[in-house]
Structures are given as C-alpha cells and as structure tokens.
Amino acid sequence: MSDTKSNAMWGGRFAAGPDAIMEAINASISFDQRLAQQDIDGSRAHAAMLAQQGILSSKDAETIREGLLTVLSEIETGKFAFSAALEDIHMNVEARLKEIIGEPAGRLHTGRSRNDQVATDFKLWVRDQFDAAEQGLEALIRALLAQAEAGADWVMPGFTHLQTAQPVTWGHHMMAYVEMFARDLSRVRDARARMNECPLGAAALAGTSFPIDREATASALGFDRPAANSLDAVSDRDFALEFLSTASICAMHLSRMAEELVIWSSAQFRFVALSDRFSTGSSIMPQKKNPDAAELIRAKIGRIVGANVALLTVMKGLPLAYSKDMQEDKEQVFDAADTLMLALAAMTGMVGDMTANRDSLEAAAASGFSTATDLADWLVRELNLPFRDAHHVTGTLVAMAEAQGCDLPDLSLADMQSVHGGITEAVFDVLGVHNSVASRTSYGGTAPVQVRAQIARWKESLG
Numbered sequence: 001m002s003d004t005k006s007n008a009m010w011g012g013r014f015a016a017g018p019d020a021i022m023e024a025i026n027a028s029i030s031f032d033q034r035l036a037q038q039d040i041d042g043s044r045a046h047a048a049m050l051a052q053q054g055i056l057s058s059k060d061a062e063t064i065r066e067g068l069l070t071v072l073s074e075i076e077t078g079k080f081a082f083s084a085a086l087e088d089i090h091m092n093v094e095a096r097l098k099e100i101i102g103e104p105a106g107r108l109h110t111g112r113s114r115n116d117q118v119a120t121d122f123k124l125w126v127r128d129q130f131d132a133a134e135q136g137l138e139a140l141i142r143a144l145l146a147q148a149e150a151g152a153d154w155v156m157p158g159f160t161h162l163q164t165a166q167p168v169t170w171g172h173h174m175m176a177y178v179e180m181f182a183r184d185l186s187r188v189r190d191a192r193a194r195m196n197e198c199p200l201g202a203a204a205l206a207g208t209s210f211p212i213d214r215e216a217t218a219s220a221l222g223f224d225r226p227a228a229n230s231l232d233a234v235s236d237r238d239f240a241l242e243f244l245s246t247a248s249i250c251a252m253h254l255s256r257m258a259e260e261l262v263i264w265s266s267a268q269f270r271f272v273a274l275s276d277r278f279s280t281g282s283s284i285m286p287q288k289k290n291p292d293a294a295e296l297i298r299a300k301i302g303r304i305v306g307a308n309v310a311l312l313t314v315m316k317g318l319p320l321a322y323s324k325d326m327q328e329d330k331e332q333v334f335d336a337a338d339t340l341m342l343a344l345a346a347m348t349g350m351v352g353d354m355t356a357n358r359d360s361l362e363a364a365a366a367s368g369f370s371t372a373t374d375l376a377d378w379l380v381r382e383l384n385l386p387f388r389d390a391h392h393v394t395g396t397l398v399a400m401a402e403a404q405g406c407d408l409p410d411l412s413l414a415d416m417q418s419v420h421g422g423i424t425e426a427v428f429d430v431l432g433v434h435n436s437v438a439s440r441t442s443y444g445g446t447a448p449v450q451v452r453a454q455i456a457r458w459k460e461s462l463g
Contacts, residue, residue: 038124045220067101111210115234119199130192136344148174153448156361167433171451184250195239198223202233205321244308251301258298275353307332
C-alpha cells in the first residue's frame with residue numbers, strides 16, 4: 001500500500017501516520033495537567049526526603065525546590081507550554097525543571113518511578129475531592145436543617161407509590177433527606193480515611209535499593225502511613241473507585257430529591273416555589289417557570305454512574321502491577337468530581353432558596369383519606385378490635401366517604417356507627433391531620449416533638 005493511501009486511512013488529523021496516532025493515544029497531558037499541583041507537591045516532598053537521607057545534596061535539593069516553585073508559578077499564571085510529545089504532567093514538569101535549573105533536575109527521579117508518582121498524584125487529587133464533597137454535603141445538610149426547623153409542625157401528605165398514605169410534617173420530610181445525605185457524608189469520611197496511604201517510594205513495582213524514608217514523604221504529604229506493599233501501591237485504584245461509588249450513591253440521592261422538587265413545584269402540586277435563580281422561563285409560553293436546575297441534577301447521575309462503570313471495567317482484568325490501561329482512570333474521575341460538586345452546590349442553593357407553601361401542603365395532607373390508619377389504630381386501641389377487623393371497618397368507612405364525596409372526618413357519627421356500633425364521638429379527635437402527626441411520637445416518627453429532637457441532634461453533631 002502506498003504512503004498516500006495509508007495516510008488517507010488515518011484521516012486528516014493523523015496525516016503524519018502511525019507516529020501521530022501513537023502520540024495521540026499515548027499522551028495524557030490534555031487531562032492530567034490537572035494534577036500539576038499534586039505532582040509538584042509530591043516532587044518537593046521527595047526531594048526533601050532525598051536530601052534528608054543523604055541521597056541528594058542539600059544544594060541540589062534547594063535548587064530543585066526553587067525550580068519546582070517556578071514551574072508551579074508558570075502553570076498557575078498560564079505561562080507554561082504543555083507538550084503532548086512529553087506525554088504526561090510528570091514529564092512536562094521534569095523537562096521544564098531541567099530547562100530552568102539544568103543538571104540537578106535529573107537527580108529528582110532517584111528512588112521513584114512514574115508508576116508510584118502518578119499513583120501519589122492521583123491519590124492527593126482524589127483526597128482533595130473527598131474533602132470538597134465533605135464540605136458540600138455539610139452545607140446541604142445545614143440548608144435542609146433550616147427548612148426542617150422552619151416547618152417542624154407543618155403538615156403535608158406522606159406518600160407511598162406516590163399515593164397519599166399518612167400525614168407527615170414538612171420537617172420530617174426534610175429530615176429524611178438529612179439522614180440520606182448524612183450517610184453520604186459518612187461514606188466520604190470513611191473512604192477518605194481508608195485511602196490515606198502513600199504510594200510514593202514503591203517505585204516501579206518492587207520498591208527501591210536507595211535508603212529512602214517513606215514515613216517522611218508520607219507525613220510531608222499528609223498521609224497517615226506509607227502503603228505497605230509496593231505491588232499494590234502502584235496498581236491500586238480502589239480509592240478512585242470508592243470515590244466514584246460514593247459519588248454515585250450521593251448523585252442518586254440528589255436525583256431523588258430533584259425529582260420531588262420537580263413534582264412539588266408543578267402547578268398540580270404547588271408544594272414549593274423555587275427561586276428565579278434556579279428556574280428558567282419558556283421561550284414560547286410566558287406562564288412557565290421551569291425547574292431546570294432540579295432536572296439537570298436529576299440527569300447528572302448518568303455521568304457519575306457511567307464513570308463508575310467505566311473505571312470498574314478498565315480495572316477488572318488487569319494483572320499486577322501497573323498497566324497502561326490505568327491511564328484511563330482519570331478523565332472519568334475528573335468529570336464525576338466536577339459534576340458532583342456542581343450538583344451539590346445547585347441543590348444546596350435550591351433548598352436554601354425554596355419556599356414551602358404551607359396552605360397547599362396542609363390541604364393536600366387532609367385529602368386522600370390520609371387519616372385512615374389513625375382510625376384503624378383508634379379502633380384497635382379504644383374498642384379492642386383485632387387489627388385485621390379494624391382494617392376492614394376502616395376500609396368500609398373509606399368506601400362510604402368516597403361514595404359521599406367527602407373525607408373521613410366529614411362522615412357523621414351515625415354513618416360511622418352504621419358500620420360499627422361501638423364508635424364514639426371521641427374518634428374525631430384522631431381524624432384531624434394535626435392530631436395524626438402529633439400522635440406519631442415513636443423514635444424517628446413524624447411528631448413535631450420528635451422532629452425537633454432530631455434537628456437538635458444534627459445541629460449539635462455538625463457543630
């Protein structure tokens with residue numbers, strides 16, 4: 001085949017042929033330049049340790065330190081020229097360091113490999129994302145607590161199957177999301193603690209013969225300890241997978257709440273009004289106020305779960321230790337982290353700004369025979385009926401109310417006694433929605449006294 005035909009197969013972008021394709025598939029600098037800060041932090045810690053151990057002269061270590069700070073400054077100010085020919089952030093930084101300080105730059109890589117270097121850089125970056133997620137979740141939980149406290153005794157319908165089930169309080173519903181996102185917070189903290197072991201010093205896969213001090217570099221970089229096995233240290237990406245799995249569960253929770261906000265802000269429900277800051281108008285229908293931020297949060301889970309599946313698939317068949325496949329670990333994590341932080345911030349903003357419509361909530365709470373369970377409980381408690389019999393009596397009364405076009409509290413005592421003669425006037429004390437929620441005083445129940453106790457517990461926990 002002629003060169004002309006061969007080049008045509010590669011397409012215009014790769015007109016130079018196989019060399020251009022290899023450079024394009026091999027280079028990661030287009031995305032791993034995000035690790036610049038972490039790469040330079042790791043190199044500074046490594047150089048300081050080499051000097052401390054007498055592997056590097058103090059003069060060379062200081063020259064390297066100053067040169068790395070210059071490189072970082074150039075990157076932060078946008079003056080650094082990244083090169084795909086140099087493949088990755090590590091080689092780009094090292095090449096520029098050599099241009100600045102000369103021969104001492106070549107001594108920096110003593111006792112390490114790009115394998116432990118990239119694992120360390122990536123761990124440092126993911127650890128920062130866990131910290132950011134922790135802050136974002138704490139802010140969202142505080143916003144939910146504020147909503148719960150404001151409406152601790154406001155009644156609203158509780159749903160199962162999106163059908164009216166029993167009355168609950170607005171505060172109780174908000175606190176359900178506090179518990180949900182608090183589990184995410186727990187997972188973030190747990191995963192961060194588990195991943196905080198330093199790969200640096202594992203070298204390519206077997207450690208190094210140089211007398212390095214891995215405890216020193218681990219401490220300098222804020223790790224709890226060095227990773228205990230050099231093979232595992234360079235091939236482990238569990239920390240990234242745990243971030244993605246934690247992010248996926250959190251995104252699922254955000255999507256569930258976003259779905260409720262979409263429903264609640266509709267004209268059919270009118271439970272909440274979202275602020276203009278998190279809504280948009282229609283290009284053709286002037287009456288519309290669309291909950292676009294909530295809808296986009298609801299969709300973001302696709303990207304995050306997709307990233308989780310992608311990295312699991314990359315890692316599933318890799319033998320120990322490092323394989324080039326693992327270069328595909330970063331883009332998904334970068335995108336998922338950006339997506340999660342944006343979704344958390346948007347949800348926090350929406351929750352902080354939204355206004356609950358107390359009148360609509362209460363009107364809906366009183367509809368749909370929502371106090372039927374209270375009636376059944378009353379029959380058990382006051383008339384000593386077996387619950388199954390009470391359930392049957394209540395069902396008959398619900399059917400009667402439905403036929404009359406009214407709710408249970410609107411039936412007359414005579415109507416009720418026609419179904420069971422033992423029913424007394426006292427039954428009406430439990431049929432109101434406020435009476436219903438006030439009676440649910442079991443731990444974790446919807447009674448305002450319980451809701452306020454849970455709010456106080458969480459406020460104390462968050463400090």
